[in-house]
Amino acid sequence: xxxxxxxxxxxxxxxxxxxxxxxxxxxxxxxxxxxxxxxxxxxxxxxxxxxxxxxxxxxxxxxxxxxxxxxxxxxxxxxxxxxxxxxxxxxxxxxxxxxxxxxxxxxxxxxxxxxxxxxxxxxxxxxxxxxxxxxxxxxxxxxxxxxxxxxxxxxxxxxxxxxxxxxxxxxxxxxxxxxxxxxxxxxxxxxxxxxxxxxxxxxxxxxxxxxxxxxxxxxxxxxxxxxxxxxxxxxxxxxxxxxxxxxxxxxxxxxxxxxxxx
Ligand SMILES: Nc1ncnc2c1ncn2[C@@H]1O[C@H](COP(=O)(O)OP(=O)(O)OP(=O)(O)O)[C@@H](O)[C@H]1O
Numbered sequence: 188x189x190x191x192x193x194x195x196x197x198x199x200x201x202x203x204x205x206x207x208x209x210x211x212x213x214x215x216x217x218x219x220x221x222x223x224x225x226x227x228x229x230x231x232x233x234x235x236x237x238x239x240x241x242x243x244x245x246x247x248x249x250x251x252x253x254x255x256x257x258x259x260x261x262x263x264x265x266x267x268x269x270x271x272x273x274x275x276x277x278x279x280x281x282x283x284x285x286x287x288x289x290x291x292x293x294x295x296x297x298x299x300x301x302x303x304x305x306x307x308x309x310x311x312x313x314x315x316x317x318x319x320x321x322x323x324x325x326x327x328x329x330x331x332x333x334x335x336x337x338x339x340x341x342x343x344x345x346x347x348x349x350x351x352x353x354x355x356x357x358x359x360x361x362x363x364x365x366x367x368x369x370x371x372x373x374x375x376x377x378x379x380x381x382x383x384x385x386x387x388x389x390x391x392x393x394x395x396x397x398x399x400x401x402x403x404x405x406x407x408x409x410x411x412x413x414x415x416x417x418x419x420x421x422x423x424x425x426x427x428x429x430x431x432x433x434x435x436x437x438x439x440x441x442x443x444x445x446x447x448x449x
Contacts, residue, residue, distance in 0.1 A: 192218045193387045196232070200365060200380075205357055207378035208367045209398075211408055214384040216367040217258060220337050223365065224255045236335065250278035254328040254362075258339035260320070268315065269308040271323050272298055275330035298326035301356065317344035325353065329360075338366040342373070372439065375399055383407060404439075411442045 193215045200206055200223075208216045221227040222234060225241045234241040236252055244252065254275070263271060272295055299305050302322040307315065312323060321344040328336055336357075342350040354377040357364045368374055374381055375395040382392045385407045391398045404412050 191230075191387065193222070193229075195388055196222075198382065198389065198392070200363075200382075202237075202363045204363065204379035205377060206363070206365045206380045206382065207374040208365065208382045208384060209369070209371065209374050210384035210390070215387040216384055217339050218387075219382075219384065220255070220339050220365070220367060224253055224337055225249050226255075247278050250331065250333070252333055253335045253337060254331040254333040256321075256324050256328045256336075256338040256341055258343065258367075260324050263312045266312045267309050268304055268312055268319075268323050269295075269299070271312050272304070272308075272326045272330060275327035275332075278331060278333075294330045294332060298329040301329065302326040318346060318349060321345060322349070322353075334362055336360065336362040336364045338364070340367050340369070342368060342370075371399060371404065399439075405444075408441075409444060411444050412439050413442065414439050 196219070208219060210216055218227065222229055223236075223241075225234070225244070228242065236244075241249065275298075276295070299308055302325055304319075304323060304326055307319065312320065315323065321341065325338075325341060328338070342353060345353060350373065354373060357366070358377060366378075378395060380393065381395055381398040383390045383398050383403060390407055391403055401412050401414075404410070
């Protein structure tokens, strides 16, 4: 009997926003992204992207519409960073024409610049650090020029500076962005809309203020939460969007639940 991973999902994901999917390990965040991308077909129900059923789109149509940066990208052999980034143009290029001048080559240049890859563009992709590879895949997704960008834990290999930089760049992108992430402070400061999952179900969704309540965090993660004295309410942090100095202060810290004493 196959295991049901996600159930009772009825989601309408707003466009024009940065949407964060949060929840404990195994909650179903990656599975939800895979369904939104069309990698996994739901056993019942369907997914509509910009009003069009995902199941009716060809692979190329899907790739023109949705870019996906996986948490575990496939291994790449014998390619330079530039090659990897250029692969993002593939859905827009006629068959057998890859390698020929694409009209959108400036997108490749901009992406290399945006993700600080210009100096390492000719290096072997295999020889990069995890964080550099992650940035190359993000550049690849950018040149894909899709209207929706899905990212599975895009900051997990990045140092703190690059985490903040990436998240603030996402806010400037014209694409709708849906990402999974574990850091609730960053989720509060950079996402407009949050989907909180647990055990394959959506526990809550809405603005960070609606979702990141002490009760919901405690019941979903089984931990205690303390708000930072300088930042008593999630609104204090949300108000700081785009301002790195205020975002670097955590608004809450977490603790293991204190044992109960009779
Ligand atoms: N291909 C698969 N076959 C069987 N079970 C799977 C498969 N992929 C995921 N699962 C199971 O589905 C559940 C949800 O996994 P998923 O990767 O979506 O969680 P997640 O919220 O992204 O977790 P994490 O935060 O650890 O990345 C887990 O129990 C996992 O073991």
